[in-house]
Amino acid sequence: MSISTPNHRHKARTPTRLLRVERGRAFSRSDQLATEEPLEIRLQSGLGESRTLAVTMRTPGHDFELAAGFLFAEGVVASRSEIRRIAYCTDPGEPQQYNIVNIELASDTLPSLAPLERHFYTTSACGVCGKAGLENLRLRYEPLEPGFKVSSQMLVELPGLLSQHQALFQRTGGLHAAALFDQFGKLLALREDVGRHNALDKLLGWAFLENRLPLCEHIVLVSGRASYELAQKTLAAGIPILAAISAPSSLAVELASQFNLTLVGFLRGAFNVYCGAERIALDPPAQT
Numbered sequence: 001m002s003i004s005t006p007n008h009r010h011k012a013r014t015p016t017r018l019l020r021v022e023r024g025r026a027f028s029r030s031d032q033l034a035t036e037e038p039l040e041i042r043l044q045s046g047l048g049e050s051r052t053l054a055v056t057m058r059t060p061g062h063d064f065e066l067a068a069g070f071l072f073a074e075g076v077v078a079s080r081s082e083i084r085r086i087a088y089c090t091d092p093g094e095p096q097q098y099n100i101v102n103i104e105l106a107s108d109t110l111p112s113l114a115p116l117e118r119h120f121y122t123t124s125a126c127g128v129c130g131k132a133g134l135e136n137l138r139l140r141y142e143p144l145e146p147g148f149k150v151s152s153q154m155l156v157e158l159p160g161l162l163s164q165h166q167a168l169f170q171r172t173g174g175l176h177a178a179a180l181f182d183q184f185g186k187l188l189a190l191r192e193d194v195g196r197h198n199a200l201d202k203l204l205g206w207a208f209l210e211n212r213l214p215l216c217e218h219i220v221l222v223s224g225r226a227s228y229e230l231a232q233k234t235l236a237a238g239i240p241i242l243a244a245i246s247a248p249s250s251l252a253v254e255l256a257s258q259f260n261l262t263l264v265g266f267l268r269g270a271f272n273v274y275c276g277a278e279r280i281a282l283d284p285p286a287q288t
Contacts, residue, residue, distance in 0.1 A: 001083050011035055012061045012192075034175045035059055036194045040100045041067045043076070046084065046108040053103075053113075059175060059193045060098075062202045063088075066193075067101045069205025072213070073233040075140055076113070080211055082106055134255060137232065143260040144240045148217055149281040152271075154185040158221050159245055159267055165190050166223070177223040178203045180215070180239075188218070196224050197233070204237050214238025221245070226265060231255045241279060243267050248274055 013032045020027045041054045054070060064086045071077045082105060089100035105111075162179045165187060176196035180188045180203055191202035200222065207213050219241040220234055226244035228251040234242040235255070242256070243264040253274045256263035262276030273280060 001080060001085065012059050034194050038099055039063060039066065041070060042089070042100060042102045043071075043110060044102055044104045045110045046104065046106060049110055050102075051110055056195065056198060058195055058198045062191055062206070063101055065191070065202045065205030065209060066198055067103055067205065068208050069201035069203065069233075071103065072208045073201060073204055073236045075236070076111060077105070080208060134258060137235070137255070137259070141235055141259060143258070144235070144238070145216070146260070146278065147240050148183050149279050150183055150185075150219065150241065152280055152282050155219075155243065155264065155267065155271065155280065156269055157185060158219070158243065161185075161187050162190065162221055162223060162245075166192060175199075179221045180207070181219045181221065183217050183219070185219075196222060196227070197229050199223075200230055200233050204233060207237065216240065219243060221267070225249065226252045226263060228252050228255060231261060231263065235259050235261055241276070243271070 012035050014035045016031050016033050017028065020029050036057050037060055039056050039058045040052055041056070042050055043053045044050045053076070056066075056070075058066060067086065068083065071083075077083060083103060084106045085102075085104040087102050088098050089102055158179070158181060161181075162177060165179070166175070166177050175192040175194060176199045177190060177192045178196070178199040179190040182188060189203055189206050191199050191206065193199040193202060200220070203220070207215060214237060216238050218239050220239050221243045222230055223245055225246040226242055226248035228249055230244075231242060231248075231252040232255060241262040241264065245267050246265065248256075248263055248265045253263060255261065256275035260276060262279040263274040264280075265272045265274060
């Protein structure tokens with residue numbers, strides 16, 4: 001598989017001027033905003049047939065990982081060998097050329113997308129519209145194996161590591177993050193984006209392109225809430241533990257329960273375990 005990256009890169013941060021008001025007084029100052037631009041993902045067959053698969057609002061950067069992670073998480077591709085080439089659209093007549101990613105498949109025909117029951121339109125806020133139901137997921141995935149246990153004390157240390165490595169968030173204050181840790185709490189990769197789904201797709205795309213999937217002995221931590229879509233993407237990657245700094249949704253809890261996914265919410269010193277508590281080893285109480 002070839003990956004073609006032109007020299008041109010959109011910036012993940014956009015400078016701005018603003019008026020800061022403190023104690024009734026106004027001050028002019030400069031600031032940095034998280035850049036938000038559309039990304040169109042186009043799917044191409046080996047014979048040149050093309051189809052727009054998705055349009056998402058994202059923060060520029062790691063676009064190829066985002067596209068590959070989206071295709072993998074949605075079941076369009078299962079292995080790296082199914083992708084022949086990933087490249088930006090560099091047609092001079094295309095005004096959005098660096099906001100379009102072309103993914104050429106090794107197959108001469110495009111796969112059938114009808115079973116996914118999706119319109120393949122995404123936004124940075126809501127994820128994929130027309131999400132497939134739990135019944136469809138049962139046709140694609142088996143419940144996760146029990147696997148390993150992690151220390152509860154190690155879990156509470158992960159948000160601090162996430163925060164330390166959120167470089168763009170520290171500059172803009174406006175980005176979600178998804179981070180991958182091994183079972184011992186070592187940070188392996190982190191991706192940021194204005195969309196929480198995009199951040200996780202970028203992270204899974206990195207693992208996909210690095211031939212690291214499935215991630216059966218890993219933990220994923222997301223900076224916001226745990227939605228159904230994030231739980232589904234975690235399941236697709238074979239990751240047994242999904243932790244969120246905020247709350248899970250009811251459908252995320254239902255998915256986790258049915259597929260034996262450990263789901264942790266409100267990871268802020270203490271935490272809630274909604275499903276899969278058997279993977280978490282409680283630490284002995286401190287001696288007094």
